[in-house]
Amino acid sequence: MSLNSVWYITKETGRNLVYNTWMTLASVSTVAISMFVLSFFLVLTVNMNHLTTVLQNQVEMRVFINTNVPRSKEMALLNEADKWPGVRKIQFFTKQQAAESLKREFPDQRDLLTLIAKSNPLFDGFNVYTKNPAEIPALAVRFQHQKVVHNVVYEGQVVRRLSRLSIIMKWVGWVVELLLGLATLFIIINTIRLAVFARRREVAVMKLVGATDWFIRWPFILEGLVLGLVGAGIADVVVAQGYHWLVAAAAGALPFWPMAPYSQVMGKTVDFTLGGGLLVGGLASMVALRRFLRV
Known part of the structure; x- marks a missing residue:
């Protein structure tokens, strides 16, 4: 042109x-x-x-560790799980920290606070955050297969929705x-x-x-x-x-x-x-x- x-x-x-x-x-x-x-x-x-x-990023999975497990084994599982595919972040908490968290969340529950003060029945554990919430069920099964793990809790229905x-x-x-x-x-x-x-x-x-x-x-x-x-x-x-x-x-x-x-x-x-x-x-x-x- x-x-x-x-x-x-x-x-x-x-x-x-x-x-x-x-x-x-x-x-x-x-x-x-x-x-x-x-x-x-x-x-x-x-x-x-x-x-x-x-x-989705706020959805977390809580992994509770059996009582009387040495801290070294807890940290060993923490370091191992941090490298698993799908894990974005993992945080360790003690049962004392879990008790303090409950006190802040439920300040009016006197029976609960009394029970925690007399004999803390909680567990050490991990807060696990994933890259994709759809990966939580598979990771939960993997954690449940670990001998030191007592229980795994997550909102499966929320994750799916x-x-x-x-x-x-x-x-x-x-x-x-x-x-x-x-x-x-x-x-x-x-x-x-x-x-x-x-x-x-x-x-x-x-x-x-x-x-x-x-x-x-x-x-x-x-x-x-x-x-x-x-x-x-x-x-x-x-x-x-x-x-x-x-x-x-x-x-x-x-x-x-x-x-x-x-x-x-x-x-x-x-x-x-x-x-x-x-x-x-x-x-x-x-x-x-x-x-x-x-x-």
Whole structure:
């Protein structure tokens, strides 16, 4: 493609955007609103996955050691288990530390506190944290096969539900984003088709004087790319300001709720919306123009 052609295509793109102000505003608004809706569900999906990950990381397994086991054997098992596949972190606690923890958690249970004070019936043990909660049942069986282990306790039902929730949320997020992406594409195709329809005579004349299909397409494709980019940029600004406010509000109202980091959410949102805006804008222009090139 020659420099004259590039200059013509660029000039035509700018002219179309400027002289068709209302169509430009309508297209940009459509892209911005569509990308904002997509971003909303993306932010929701990222936060749900983040919440699931945080809750999964807090799920622990407790391994209790038999009484009268030498501390050296307890530490030997600790060091060995720390190298097992799936173990993210393992912490040792004594029965005295377990008793102090119970006192803090149940300060009003006088009978329990009296029993602990007279004769501590608790055990030394380990708090075991895994890389994936789904690995807890297999690790529990492995610990139970150790001779020095008295018992293994973990919330199996919680583990299974959290793992299932994580998988479901990922699939739901993808399905929702796919459906909204198709709806966005359909809306933008029809919006740009209106803009092309307003210039259908111009396209027909260019075809009759010998212009190639691609020479006619490029100004419209670039126009679609610009519209997609600008619309996505507007949506990103709105989402960035809105999520910044939401994080600040949640920190004050719900300090215990683990919101996904701002950088993580906006990094994924910007990549998704800018890429999606360019793809949808360019593709919509090509699809909308196809019928008018048949002269």
